[in-house]
Amino acid sequence: MKENKKLIKDVLKKTLNREDKFENLVLNLALKKMAGAKDDAAGVFYSKKQKRVIMASKTLEGVYDIPEGTETIDDNAFWGCAYVEEIKIPQTVTRIGNEAFARCMSLKKLVIPASVKTLGYNPFIDLNSHIVDCQSPHFVIENKLMYSADQKTLIACLTDAAMVIIPKTVEQISDFAFTRRRNLKKVVIPDTVKAIGSDAFSDCDSLEEIVIPASVSTIEGHAFAYCDKLKKITFLGVVEHVARTTISNCESLKKIIVPEGASKHYIKQLHVPLELEDIVMENVKKGDKHVEVSEE
Known part of the structure; x- marks a missing residue:
C-alpha cells in the first residue's frame, strides 16, 4: 500500500500547484481517502474493510463484479473507465456517488439494485436509458x-x-x-x-x-x-x-x-x-x- 500511496501522491503533485492552499487541501484529502485502501486483481481500489469502492483503474475492461458486502460506490469511482462493458452492483450497495459511472463510453449494461437509496449528482453522465436499468424504488x-x-x-x-x-x-x-x-x-x-x-x-x-x-x-x-x-x-x-x-x-x-x-x-x-x-x-x-x- 505504501507504493500505491506514493504513486497517488506523485501523480497529484504533478497536477497541483504546491503554493496553492486549496490544492494542497485536495491533495491531503485524496491521500486520507486512500489510506488503507486495497486493490483487487482488476485494479479496483476498496476501503480497508471493503465497504466502499474508491477508485477503478482506467484500464478496467469487460464485465466487472463488485463484491457482496460493498455498501458505497464513491464519487467518480468508475469515472472514465472507457473499456468496461458491464458493472454488476450487489444488493448490499445503498449509495452511489457523484459521477460514479460518468464517461464509461463502452458500458452496455448497468443495473441499479433495489437496495440503492441514495444517488449523488448525475452518476450517469454520457450514458443512455437503454444501458441503465433502475430497480430501486x-x-x-x-x-x-x-x-x-x-x-x-x-x-x-x-x-x-x-x-x-x-x-x-x-x-x-x-x-x-x-x-x-x-x-x-x-x-x-x-x-x-x-x-x-x-x-x-x-x-x-x-x-x-x-x-x-x-x-x-x-x-x-x-x-x-x-x-x-x-x-x-x-x-x-x-x-x-x-x-x-x-x-x-x-x-x-x-x-x-x-x-x-x-x-x-x-x-x-x-x-x-x-x-x-x-x-x-x-x-x-x-x-x-x-x-x-x-x-x-
Missing part, C-alpha cells in the same frame, strides 16, 4: 429521464435527443443533470421548476436558446456554462439568486431578455461586463408566463 426512469420517486427532482438526462420536454411534476433540476448532452437543441422547462443546479446544462454544445420560467428562484454556478451555440436566454421573472458563472464561456450569446425594470439586477448578478451590457434587454412584460423558443 427510490428512483424512476420515464421517457429517458431519471427522477426521484416522487418525480419532483430530475436527476439525469439519459438521452441524446435534440428536444426534451421536462414534465410539470419537476421542481428541481439537479447538478449536472443534462451536462454534455451535445445533441440537445431545445429544452422546455415548466413553470413548476424552482431551482436549477450547478452545471445542469453545461457543455450542451447544440443548445441555442433557453427560457427560464418565473417560478425559478435559484440558478447555481455554471448552470448553462460552455454552451457554445447559446445565443439567447430569456428570464420570465426575477431570479433571486443567479450565480455569476451561470452563463460563463457562452461565446455566442447575443441576447439576455429580462422583465421590465430587471436589467440592473441581472447585470449585477451575472457580472455582465460593461462592454456587453447592451445585450441585456427588458422585453418581458409583467405578467408574461411564457415566451416561445424560436425554431431558427
Whole structure:
C-alpha cells in the first residue's frame, strides 16, 4: 500500500500547484481517502474493510463484479473507465456517488439494485436509458429521464435527443443533470421548476436558446456554462439568486431578455461586463408566463 500511496501522491503533485492552499487541501484529502485502501486483481481500489469502492483503474475492461458486502460506490469511482462493458452492483450497495459511472463510453449494461437509496449528482453522465436499468424504488426512469420517486427532482438526462420536454411534476433540476448532452437543441422547462443546479446544462454544445420560467428562484454556478451555440436566454421573472458563472464561456450569446425594470439586477448578478451590457434587454412584460423558443 505504501507504493500505491506514493504513486497517488506523485501523480497529484504533478497536477497541483504546491503554493496553492486549496490544492494542497485536495491533495491531503485524496491521500486520507486512500489510506488503507486495497486493490483487487482488476485494479479496483476498496476501503480497508471493503465497504466502499474508491477508485477503478482506467484500464478496467469487460464485465466487472463488485463484491457482496460493498455498501458505497464513491464519487467518480468508475469515472472514465472507457473499456468496461458491464458493472454488476450487489444488493448490499445503498449509495452511489457523484459521477460514479460518468464517461464509461463502452458500458452496455448497468443495473441499479433495489437496495440503492441514495444517488449523488448525475452518476450517469454520457450514458443512455437503454444501458441503465433502475430497480430501486427510490428512483424512476420515464421517457429517458431519471427522477426521484416522487418525480419532483430530475436527476439525469439519459438521452441524446435534440428536444426534451421536462414534465410539470419537476421542481428541481439537479447538478449536472443534462451536462454534455451535445445533441440537445431545445429544452422546455415548466413553470413548476424552482431551482436549477450547478452545471445542469453545461457543455450542451447544440443548445441555442433557453427560457427560464418565473417560478425559478435559484440558478447555481455554471448552470448553462460552455454552451457554445447559446445565443439567447430569456428570464420570465426575477431570479433571486443567479450565480455569476451561470452563463460563463457562452461565446455566442447575443441576447439576455429580462422583465421590465430587471436589467440592473441581472447585470449585477451575472457580472455582465460593461462592454456587453447592451445585450441585456427588458422585453418581458409583467405578467408574461411564457415566451416561445424560436425554431431558427
